[in-house]
Amino acid sequence: MSELQSLDKAPEDVETDDCLSSYTYLYNPTLLQGRMAFLTGGGSGIGFRIAEIFMRHGCDTVIVGRNLQRVTEAAEKLRAATGRRCLALSADVRQPQSLIDAVEEALKTFSRIDILVNNAAGNFLCPASSLSFNAFKVVLDIDTMGTFNASKILFDRFFRDNGGVIINISATLSYKGQVLQVHAGSAKAAIDAMTKHLAVEWGPSRVRVNSLAPGPISGTEGMRRLGGAAAEAAGMWNNIPLQRAGNKTEVAHGALFLASPLASYVTGTTLVMDGGSWMTSPNHLTASLDLWSSEMKKSK
Ligand code: NAP
Ligand code: COA
Numbered sequence: 001m002s003e004l005q006s007l008d009k010a011p012e013d014v015e016t017d018d019c020l021s022s023y024t025y026l027y028n029p030t031l032l033q034g035r036m037a038f039l040t041g042g043g044s045g046i047g048f049r050i051a052e053i054f055m056r057h058g059c060d061t062v063i064v065g066r067n068l069q070r071v072t073e074a075a076e077k078l079r080a081a082t083g084r085r086c087l088a089l090s091a092d093v094r095q096p097q098s099l100i101d102a103v104e105e106a107l108k109t110f111s112r113i114d115i116l117v118n119n120a121a122g123n124f125l126c127p128a129s130s131l132s133f134n135a136f137k138v139v140l141d142i143d144t145m146g147t148f149n150a151s152k153i154l155f156d157r158f159f160r161d162n163g164g165v166i167i168n169i170s171a172t173l174s175y176k177g178q179v180l181q182v183h184a185g186s187a188k189a190a191i192d193a194m195t196k197h198l199a200v201e202w203g204p205s206r207v208r209v210n211s212l213a214p215g216p217i218s219g220t221e222g223m224r225r226l227g228g229a230a231a232e233a234a235g236m237w238n239n240i241p242l243q244r245a246g247n248k249t250e251v252a253h254g255a256l257f258l259a260s261p262l263a264s265y266v267t268g269t270t271l272v273m274d275g276g277s278w279m280t281s282p283n284h285l286t287a288s289l290d291l292w293s294s295e296m297k298k299s300k
Helices: 045-056 068-082 096-110 133-162 182-205 221-225 228-233 248-259 285-299
Strands: 036-040 060-065 086-090 115-118 164-169 207-214 270-273
Touching: 036 045, 036 096, 036 133, 045 060, 045 068, 045 115, 045 221, 045 248, 060 068, 060 096, 068 086, 086 096, 096 133, 115 133, 115 248, 133 164, 133 182, 133 207, 164 182, 164 248, 182 207, 207 248, 221 228, 248 270
Parallel strands: 036 060, 036 115, 060 086, 115 164, 164 207, 207 270
Antiparallel strands: none
């Protein structure tokens, strides 16, 4: 056997919202030197790790969430681990004015924004028949409206004149009509459509717009909420072509590629990072309803 590691080996990660204890560079550490990224939902999970990996490659960041204490603590960890600047701001992506204020604050501090990562989202398992009108709307408001709001504000305030990169974190839920996910699947499908529309309209302004669609990612709120532990216990990862869940660092590496000049001719597309999961994972209503009912009983 060769001493080389296999080409699908997962990089280092930690399950909690903490920085990596060790990191092996795959790309040049100066890949994003001098750049600034604005990340919604950067205080936890996938958004936190994207911020960390960007910062490890020379980028400064602004991380935004509703909970100021959470983003403030996250920013402290990110600064300590990477030595880069990170500003924590509170904003609700559903409220354009709160995002405008955050973007103004970011520009006052850093004088530029090169990269927008639309990562903030809300999700839970729920059959369509049990979903309230407001529950459906809330998820579309956070995911879809939030993505449009932040993209339009950044375009107006900076990207139109200076160019930039937008990365929209979406999902594969709509590809096969995932059960118990009509709200998030619809929201993310709209985001993937938005990616193409904005790529076409804003390409001439040197703005690249792409989606990144993760599959099941360990150590995340998404995984916890969407039955990840039960899926793992039931041996469901064997249904995934690459036979495992992904990790946050892997997703962050995809975002790093899309943000960087390595993707200089990539726009209007979706990078699916799911180990091939959406093609082979089960999508059965009865089994999923059983799981949902037992989770509901536990939470009562
Ligand atoms: P997470 O840790 O819950 O991340 C969501 C973040 O969004 C939180 O930091 C949250 O912070 C913020 N947020 C939520 N509503 C907001 C709002 N209205 N305004 C501003 N910020 C808001 O979840 P995650 O699992 O890492 O998911 C990150 C992204 O990956 C999401 O887009 C998700 O749909 C996508 N994704 C995840 C998986 C997975 O397996 N985890 C799979 C596919 C796609 P506050 O609560 O402080 O606002
Ligand atoms: N199942 C069904 N409906 C639910 C639900 C669940 N698990 N959780 C919330 N809802 C419904 C509420 O009942 C409410 O509907 P109603 O007014 O008809 O009763 C509606 O959704 C909005 O809930 P609310 O708690 O007022 O919304 P919020 O704006 O405070 O929070 C959520 C938004 C619900 C998406 C919340 O879970 C959240 O903030 N999530 C962010 C983190 C996250 O989801 N991470 C995973 C990303 S993959």
